[in-house]
Amino acid sequence: MSRISGTSMKPVLDEEEIWVLECIKEANLDRGFHIRDIIKKAKTEYGLSRSTVYEIVGYLEFHDLVKTNKLGNRELDPNIQYCVTCTSCGKEIPGNEYIKESGRAICEDCYLEGHQRIKFADPVAVRSKRLFRKQHGFEGTEGLTELQKEIYRFILEEGGATPEKISNLFKLTLQETRNQLAILRHCELLKWRKMGEEMYMVPFDS
Ligand SMILES: [Zn+2]
Numbered sequence: 024m025s026r027i028s029g030t031s032m033k034p035v036l037d038e039e040e041i042w043v044l045e046c047i048k049e050a051n052l053d054r055g056f057h058i059r060d061i062i063k064k065a066k067t068e069y070g071l072s073r074s075t076v077y078e079i080v081g082y083l084e085f086h087d088l089v090k091t092n093k094l095g096n097r098e099l100d101p102n103i104q105y106c107v108t109c110t111s112c113g114k115e116i117p118g119n120e121y122i123k124e125s126g127r128a129i130c131e132d133c134y135l136e137g138h139q140r141i142k143f144a145d146p147v148a149v150r151s152k153r154l155f156r157k158q159h160g161f162e163g164t165e166g167l168t169e170l171q172k173e174i175y176r177f178i179l180e181e182g183g184a185t186p187e188k189i190s191n192l193f194k195l196t197l198q199e200t201r202n203q204l205a206i207l208r209h210c211e212l213l214k215w216r217k218m219g220e221e222m223y224m225v226p227f228d229s
Pocket residue numbers: 109110111112113114129130131132133134
C-alpha cells in the first residue's frame with residue numbers, strides 16, 4: 024500500500040480502502056469513531072476481515088486521512104485530499120468526484136457510458152438533431168413527442184431530476200427514460216449535472 028498519485032502526491036485508494044473510508048464516514052461522529060464499529064460495519068457490508076480493516080486504517084493514518092484527536096479517538100480529517108481509481112477504466116479521480124454504483128467507485132465517464140445506449144454528448148448527433156429541427160423550423164420543444172415535452176416541462180419545474188425519478192414518475196423503463204433524455208440532450212434542452220453522488224438531468228441553460 025504505497026501508491027501515491029504521480030502528479031498530486033495524494034494517496035490513491037483502492038476498492039477495499041474506499042469501502043473502509045465509506046464505513047468511517049458513516050460512523051464518524053463529532054468525537055471521532057471507534058475502530059470496532061468500523062470492523063463490524065466493514066465485515067457486514069463488505070466482508071472485510073478485522074486485520075484488513077486494521078491494515079487499511081493504518082494506511083489512512085499514514086496519509087493523515089485519519090488522525091487521533093485530543094480525546095484519543097481516531098477521526099476523519101475531511102480536508103485531506105485523496106484520489107480513487109475508477110474500478111471500471113482504472114483512471115485516477117479526485118476522492119470527491121467518484122460515483123458509487125452498486126458499491127463500486129466509478130468515474131463520471133464510465134457512469135455515463137454504462138447508462139446510455141445513445142451517446143449523450145455525441146456532437147454529430149447533436150448537430151444532426153439540431154439541423155433537422157432547424158430545417159423543420161422547430162423551436163424549443165416543438166417537434167418533440169408529448170412524452171418528451173412532459174419530461175422536459177417536469178425537469179424545468181423541478182430544476183433537475185435523476186433518470187430513476189423520471190422513470191418512476193412516467194412509468195418508463197430506465198432504458199426508455201435514458202433514450203428520451205438522450206433526445207432532449209441532443210436538442211440541447213437538457214444536460215447532465217453531478218449533484219452529490221448522483222447524475223441529474225437539468226435544464227440546458229441552467
Ligand atoms: Zn472510469
